Amino acid sequence: MIKIDHLSKRYSKTLAVDDLDFEVRPGVVTGFLGPNGSGKSTTMRIVLGLDHATKGRATINGKSYQDLKSPLHEVGALLDAKAVHPGRTARNHLRALAASNKISKARVDEVLEFAGISSVANKKVGGFSMGMSQRLGIAGALLGDPGVLLFDEPVNGLDPEGIKWIREFFQSLAKEGRTVFVSSHLMSEMALSADQIIVIGRGKLITQGSVDDLTATAKGTVYVRTSDPKKLISALVAERGEVQEVNDNGLSVSGLSSDAIGESAFRVGVVIHELTPQRASLEEVFMELTAGAVEYGSHPMGASSE
Amino acid sequence: MSLVSASKAEWIKFRSVRSTVMGVAVMVVFTIGLGALIDTAVRGHYHEMDPIRRLTFDPVSASLYGTIVAQFAVGVIGALFITSEYSSGSIRATLAAVPGRTRLALSKLLVLTLSLFVLSEFVSFITFQLGQTIFSGVVPTASLSSGVVLRSVIFAGLFLTLLAMLGYSLGLVLRQSAASISVYVSLLLILPLIVLAFPQSWQDHITKFEPSQLGQAMMSATPSANGFSSWTALLIVTIYVAVVFGVGTTLLNRRDAGASQ
Structure with missing residues (x-):
């Protein structure tokens, strides 16, 4: 379970996250939706202890990330699939992560196999396609067999087969009783893969509920x-x-x-x-909800913004 | 989770990238190669040297000239060990696995220090021995059986190890490869040039604090009149490293590590 408790984050002048308050429960896939720049990634980084909260806090199973003794056994995360040293092989990347949390080499091979990248395990990550990198990131998130999983835009760069695979994968993780928190800026994607949805815009919570509830409001x-x-x-x-x-x-x-x-x-x-x-599509509901909260909206050419 | 498992992870990372392998190759090949070249030149022209220089000739530091190349290589190896984490973004995965930032900084330092110590001592001893072999017969030679000589060669390796730690600590502070390497090289090369612009009376006081001068003091068997003793020089360089590492670790703890640069 992830708990976001009146969380705010300010980067110099921008308030990236503004008093967010919600819970992500185990057993279901929870979608975290918002337009680009709405504070999804920032929230996830704070959950992982990478960025410091300005106000409020984020806890995992009641504890701050910093206080987790062996974090990979409790939380698995895929934030940015390309954030791997390009000169290192996939296997060595995972082995290093595994070693830091006393996870065996056998487990490394297991997750490589599961993610479907065993055949490129000894290749340098720099040559990986986005889809292969996503799979490596997923393998990394699974290393410690954690009960809480966070994925930031995991569908980006995956081919249709990969997308289908990952949807089923999220559902199976949730069925095992894990907490699965997945961000996306695509409502249509979340409509297919999530049960619960949290919508934010400009760092603020807009709405939350089940996919059915949300479409019913329209x-x-x-x-x-x-x-x-x-x-x-x-x-x-x-x-x-x-x-x-x-x-x-x-x-x-x-x-x-x-x-x-x-x-x-x-x-x-x-x-x-x-x-x-x-039924109003979830996409339409989303557009309606976030209409006032788009950070980078497009404007007609020649017209002045603001 | 202990410092040991964090260090195991860092050891895997350290040896699994080409920058380390190349840095080490440059260090070993060029140091020993350049050392041999310089020693051969010294041997060839020793008889042309003026008598005063011949009197003060120190076969120990002369044979260790080759380590100048190593001084740059080790700093770059050290700096890249941390800055590459920032340039690739892997620092996020690293910190998600090891949330204790002081522990992370220490585990990297530990891996770097141990591996560079072994490597630097190896290079120093080989360079020294090779130099004495080249000198023998023409130029006065030194032997490791002398305590002072042995200390000089060991300290040459120690100096290189400390420089690797300095490069790494600068990387912790600056987070960018180019910036870290520039500052590192400036400390070694440019700083002495700047000091030259000062009045002579100031230079006498400042020069001996330059890293390169401290290195000379550490690895020469006969201390210069104007410099520190080798032990004092070792202490001063260690303090430099400790201060920069302390600042770097404090910054690592305070700063957000998530957002890309």
């Missing part, structure tokens, strides 16, 4: 296709639905459930060809 619509749109529209409006004509014979209805629409169509004797609830 207004849903129902798409209806019928042979007699006029008759159905008047029936639906009578029941206080909001109806928009989307295309020939196709309507978008909000304010009524698909059940209610089906029943009123039955009462007025209109044939329905299609009746589909449209």
Whole structure:
């Protein structure tokens, strides 16, 4: 379990993290979402004791990172996959990390095998592709078989097969009862791989909850296709639905459930060809939530920013 | 988690990169090679030397001239040992594995000091012996059976070890390879040139504190009139290293290590 307790971090003038307060529970994959520059990586670095908090604190299983006796056995992290000495081989990189926490050489070979990079274990890391580096980083995070895992943008640079692999991998770690905390700036990715989501923008907590809760907060619509749109529209409006004509014979209805629409169509004797609830995509929810909190937004050319 | 396991990790890191291997190769080959070259030149021209210089000729420090190259190599090896962690970003993985920063600084120092001590003593003894072999017959020679000579050769190795520690400590403070190496080289080469601009009366007091002069004092069998004794020189260089290392470790503890440079 990771606990972020009223955490703030100031770098000279910028307040990168602003009074963040949340918990990451074991047994589920928790997504940590926010636009670029919103303070995700800073928060993760503070959890790992790399950066010092300006205010508040971050604890792992109740302890500060600095107080962990053998940290790799409790926490595994992948922050920046390319942050490895380019002249060192993958195996030596892992062996050094392992030695510092009294982890055996056999375990090094095990995680190399698991991450699928055994065949390049004796190659220098400098020649690795982003995907291979991510796999090396994941191998490093698993070295001490930790109960808490942090991954900062782990999907970057992975090919589709790798992405599928890593999603299943996160889920399996969570099923084993581990705490899995994964950051991303892509809501669509989190919608597929996370159960719980924490959304931040400009260092502040925007919202948190389950993926289902978040999508439920957005207004849903129902798409209806019928042979007699006029008759159905008047029936639906009578029941206080909001109806928009989307295309020939196709309507978008909000304010009524698909059940209610089906029943009123039955009462007025209109044939329905299609009746589909449209869930607002998590991506849309995310855009809506973080609209005011984008650090590096794009602006039309020629227009002045601010 | 102990200093021992942290040091084991650092030992793996130290020997698994090319900069260390190259640095060591440069140090061994050039020091011994250049030493032999200088010694051969001294032998060839010894009879042309003026009598006063011949009288004060010190076969020990003459045979150890080659270690000048090593002085640069060891500083670079030491500095890169820490600055490469910052340039590659691996410092984050390192500190995540060893969160105790003083322990990390000490474990690196330990690995560097032990390995460079063995290496430096090896180079010093080989250079010295080779020099005496080249000198023999023409130039006066020295023997390790003399206590003073033995001390000089051991101190030559010690001086190199301390310089490696100094380079590493500068790296801790500055975190960037180029900056650390520049400052290190400046201390050895540029500082004496700056001192030359001062009035002679000042120079007499300052020069003997220069690292290069202290090194000379440590490795010569016959101390110069204006310099420190070899033991005092050893003490002063050790204090230099301790101060810079102390500052570097304090900074390592205080600074954020996460954000890239």
